[in-house]
Amino acid sequence: MAFMLQLIIVLYLGLPAEAVQSIDYPVEWKKCLREIRNEIPVDKEGGSLTVTTCLNQYLFSNGFKTWHSExxxxxxxxxxxxxxxxxPDGEPIRKRKEYRMLSKDEKTRFHSALNKIWSxxxxxxxxxxxxxxSAVPVAHxxxxxxxxxxxxxxxxEDELRKYEPDLTFPYWDCRVEAELYEEGLGPHWSKLWNNGYAGYGADxxxxxxxxDWQLRRRFGDGNLPNRKRVERLFNFTKEEVTSLPYGSTPFGLLERIHNSIHMWVGGDMVYISLAPKDPVFFxxxxxxxxLWESMRTYYKDKYGxxxxxxxxxxxxLSSSAQVYHNKSSPLPGFEPLTLLDGYSNQWTRDVYSYESSPMDKDCSECSDNDVxxxxxxxxxxxxxxxNGKCVPKLLVPTFFDEFSTEHRPPTSRVRRDTTAEDHCHGGVCDFAEPSIQNDFMWNGDDDTNHFRWVPIKVLNRRPLHQKYNTYAVHDNHIDTSNDIFxxxxxxxxxxxxxxxxxxTYDHCFVQSVQSYVVIRSDSLSAVSSPQIEKCPFSGKYAFDTEYAYLAVxxxxxxxxxVSFIAYDQCGRLCTPYCRQPDSQFKRCTGLFQLDGSYDGYGDNPSQVIAKQLYTTDGLHDLNDDNVFLVFDCDASMEYYFDRFL
Structure with a gap:
């Protein structure tokens, strides 16, 4: 490693070898990573999506073995x-439509039925x-x-129809929100998240x-599929549709798209076992x-x-996965149905069908903004x-009267009202950059007392293709070829x-000098919700360092x-370096076994910082004595896990 970086990540004192031990990936985790590495080149998709896919599959498939309530x-x-x-016994075919296409009465009855079965x-x-x-090995x-x-x-849907007999479940076409990103607008500008639809709040x-459901959402990580990404689902050859391994088919891509949307919604949706708590899951x-039904119909018509x-x-797939995902295997929870029964045409022939999404409709007969x-x-x-396609409206100021917060997200294309009262109320800053609310669940019990905090050091390099509007001046002229940083x-x-x-994520664009790295810790020893923290940086500098404090x-x-992963706001992976007995750092998996002899724990982040704090002639600073993990956010062109497979 280059001399400069060695100086940065060599730390001072050794930790007891038994206190913090770097460990290898479990066998099934390695199998998943190999498949992803072979199917998704590192330059084609945000690496955070690939790594979290395998992490979530492992947690989901092993969680019941670790702990479960009776x-x-x-x-x-x-x-x-x-x-x-x-x-169905003589029922008319149910017609599902896009959530925003429901009438006011349909929407009211849909929300009412959900609240009744929740109550x-x-x-x-x-x-x-x-x-x-029983469902775990097959459902993903x-x-x-x-x-x-x-x-x-x-x-x-059947349960809801006990209260509203003609109700059908709507779908959320998230290409609408992806279009907002392409307009330079964030998720808060979507009407989906206001009082009349799925609701909103800061975390x-x-x-x-x-x-009243105690739901958590945290928008922004992961990918929302735009039109182009969805169109890829319909551009596969007959061989890819019928013969190639699942991961290389449009159906494997569809599951990966689904995974990234879970990440984008965040909050409860990140943890697979908790995800259905939020109706947005359904x-x-x-x-x-x-989309699956559209693909089935399309490839039937195109290739027969x-x-x-x-x-x-x-x-x-792994040998165990081949057993569960065999077409003759039972559809768990719904026996005697088999997986192949789930592929039957009867469901969309006899039970329900779909009204086309407005995103798939041709409006060329209408002029722009035609009323x-x-x-x-x-x-x-x-x-x-x-231009002949339905696109989201850019919302007018009256939208904010019904929006569930006063937050108006800053963007490069929308002017903020600088006279409005902003951010802080009674000393509590709600929306400057909301801190992440984790639920601290440990084996079914939500309580911070189950956790301790540890320090993580993060090194951040400026990515390529960035430019900030601070330029050099030569001979009285501003030179905009490169910013001065x-x-x-x-x-x-x-x-x-x-x-x-x-x-990177499809919606990756940077609107300010502020950037961040997401760090996530997951327990492999219990059924525990992921602990997530954002580590802020000034993205304009060539190199920057920061600390994050994660609950374990x-x-x-x-x-x-414990597993640790990190990635930047665009989904680029950060490389983990683990501390060795000689205090040097070496690339590693980011997986550790921790025991009680490690001295760096704190009951809260402040206690960890206090252990790092030292003073020289009245000047305070932090030392790295207890840091056992450094993430280098280096925009690498290789998967860091590749050398461990």
């Missing part, structure tokens, strides 16, 4: 009835059903993903129809089902492929026609700190295994 008698009674998938406990049972041990990571969630969503959802899965028989190739009734009927009242202006530093150009399971009660 089901109540009420849940047992419910699940015995819920698992019975009965064909009587049915919804909690449905959430638990998703995390049941293979061709069982689409059919299992299809039946699961249909049975939820905790406090407004809207689900304000709105999303209804959209995934909409019968979707009921086109079961994906599972040869590259004629037939044009409003095509795009709905929340979108407008432009660009390392290209001092080639020795540019050579010392090379940065690659890996894949309390090792005083016994050794705990």
């Amino acid at each position: 089901p109540s008698s009420d849940y047992k009674t419910f699940s015995e009835e819920f698992c019975q998938v009965k064909p 009587n406990g049915t919804y909690d049972h449905i959430v638990r059903f998703h995390a049941d041990s 990571g293979g061709p069982g993903f689409q059919p299992w969630h299809r039946i699961y969503l249909m049975r939820l 905790i959802v406090t407004k809207g129809p689900f304000k 709105l999303l899965h209804c959209f995934i089902d909409y 492929v019968n979707p009921a028989e086109n079961f994906p190739n599972i040869s590259t 004629r009734k037939n044009c409003i009927d095509i795009c709905g009242r929340n979108l407008k026609c432009r 660009d390392p290209v202006l001092f080639p020795p530093l540019e050579q010392e700190l090379p940065a690659g150009d890996p894949g 399971g309390n090792p005083q009660q016994g050794p705990v295994n």
Whole structure:
């Protein structure tokens, strides 16, 4: 490693070898990483999506073995009835439509029915059903993903229809929000998150129809599929559709798109076992089902492929996954149905169908911003026609009267009202950059006493293709070829700190000098929610350092295994370096076993900082004595985990 970087990450005192031990990936985790490495080049997609996919699959498949609560008698009674998938008896075909295309009455009844099954406990049972041990191996990571969630969503729809007999579940076409990103606007500008739809709040959802549900959302990480990404689902060859391994098919891509949307919503949606707590989970899965059905129909028409028989190739899955994802294997929770039964055409022939999303409609007969009734009927009242396609409206100021906060996100294209009262109320700053609220769940109990904090050091390099509007001036003229912070202006530093150009999120754009790195810790020794923190940087500098403080399971009660991952705001992975007994740092997996002899723990971040603090002649600074992990956010063109597979 270059001399300069060695100086930065060599620390002073050694930690007891038994206190913090770097560990290897579990076998099934390695298998997943190999598949992703082979199928997704590092320059094609934000690396955070690939790493978290394998992490979540491991946590989901092993969580029940680690800990689970015994089901109540009420849940047992419910699940015995819920698992019975009965064909409709003379019912008309249900017609599902995009959430924003619901009439006011349809939307009111939909929200009311959800709140009724939430109030009587049915919804909690449905959430638990998703995390049941029998469903875990099939519901994700293979061709069982689409059919299992299809039946699961249909049975939820059945429960709602007990209260609203003609109700159908709507879908959330998140291409709308992706279009807002392309307009330079963030998620807060989508009407989906106001009082009349899914609600909003700073981390905790406090407004809207689900304000009493104790939901958490944290928008922005992950990818939202734009039109171009969705169109890729329909550009595969016949061989790719019918013969290649699952991960290389459009159906494998569809599951990866789904994974990235979970990350983007954040909060409860990040943790698979908790994700169905948020009704947005089902709105999303209804959209995934909409896309799946569209793909099935499209490839049937294009290649003559019968979707009921086109079961994906599972040869590259692990041996255990091949058992669970075999077409003749039972659809867990819905026996005697098999996975192949879930691929049957009967569900969308006899039970439900979809109204096309406005994002898939042609409005070329309408002029831009056309207000004629037939044009409003095509795009709905929340979108407008432009260049023959429905696109989201840029919201007018009256929108903020019904928006659940006063937050107006700063953007490069929207002027803020500088006279408005801003950010802080009674000393509490709500929206300058909301701190992340973790729920600190440990084996079913939400309590910070189950956790201790540790220090993590983060090194951040300026990515390529950035430019900030502070330029050199020569001969009375501003030179805009490079900003004055660009390392290209001092080639020795540019050579010392090379940065690659890996894949990023589709919506990656930087609107200010403020940037951040997301750091996530996950317990591998308990069923625990992920602990997530953002580490802020000034993105304009060639190199910067910062500390983050992450919660981990309390090792005083016994050794705990923990995974750490980090990535920047565009999804570029950071490389983990683990401290060695000689105090040098070496690339590692980011997985550790921690025990109670490590001296760097704190009951809170402030206690950790106090242990780092030292004074020289009245000058305070932080030392790295207890730092065992450094993340180098180096925009590397290789997967850091590759050398450990």
